[in-house]
Amino acid sequence: MSQLTESLNALHQKSDFSCGNEMLDTYIHKQASQDVKRKLAVCFVINEKDTNQIKGYYTLSNNSIPLSHIPNNLQGKLPRSNESIPTILMGRLAVDNRFKGQGIGKLILVDALKRSWEIAKTIGSYALVVDPINQDAENFYLKYGFIKLPDSGKMFISMKTIDQLFK
Numbered sequence: 386m387s388q389l390t391e392s393l394n395a396l397h398q399k400s401d402f403s404c405g406n407e408m409l410d411t412y413i414h415k416q417a418s419q420d421v422k423r424k425l426a427v428c429f430v431i432n433e434k435d436t437n438q439i440k441g442y443y444t445l446s447n448n449s450i451p452l453s454h455i456p457n458n459l460q461g462k463l464p465r466s467n468e469s470i471p472t473i474l475m476g477r478l479a480v481d482n483r484f485k486g487q488g489i490g491k492l493i494l495v496d497a498l499k500r501s502w503e504i505a506k507t508i509g510s511y512a513l514v515v516d517p518i519n520q521d522a523e524n525f526y527l528k529y530g531f532i533k534l535p536d537s538g539k540m541f542i543s544m545k546t547i548d549q550l551f552k
């Protein structure tokens with residue numbers, strides 16, 4: 386499987402990453418490596434090969450969402466006995482200001498979709514879930530077919546839809 390991103394490692398220049406959102410910047414500066422070490426998340430980056438400058442990053446973790454959070458029209462197709470539905474969470478995705486508007490966000494999103502699709506062949510996952518930080522982020526995900534989960538502020542794209550992209 387060819388992917389554009391690589392796992393975050395000690396050579397990547399984390400400290401000068403700046404996407405304009407303090408939470409997402411602080412996360413890559415201070416928290417991401419810890420989360421990776423503790424197996425709480427995996428973090429993938431796309432970087433400048435010669436300088437190791439991080440152009441963009443995203444994280445993935447195991448996750449589940451309550452069945453009641455799934456839109457009504459889809460709930461009917463899921464077993465009532467499952468109180469929660471297995472999913473993959475893309476907890477964060479961000480592009481450095483210096484590289485915005487060059488298609489990097491789209492590239493790493495597709496990279497994340499592809500990784501999720503591969504994972505779901507081994508571990509059942511109903512959807513990829515995101516938790517947009519603001520309306521701008523929500524608009525970005527809407528553009529790529531993510532659907533809002535009622536009552537939670539989160540959004541998702543079903544593995545069935547991702548299947549159609551990569552099959």
Ligand SMILES: CC(C)(COP(=O)(O)OP(=O)(O)OC[C@H]1O[C@@H](n2cnc3c(N)ncnc32)[C@H](O)[C@@H]1OP(=O)(O)O)[C@@H](O)C(=O)NCCC(=O)NCCS
Nearest residue numbers: 404478479480485486487488489490491518521522524525
């Ligand atoms: C949102 C973000 C990831 C977009 O990254 P980017 O590299 O500038 O985006 P791209 O250049 O890949 O844009 C791809 C397409 O999405 C569109 N797009 C970019 N940001 C968008 C937004 N906020 N809303 C709607 N569309 C957007 C672009 O116009 C482009 O459309 P086109 O292909 O039709 O021309 C980036 O602005 C960012 O890191 N923002 C701060 C953090 C954030 O919001 N993270 C996301 C959720 S936690």
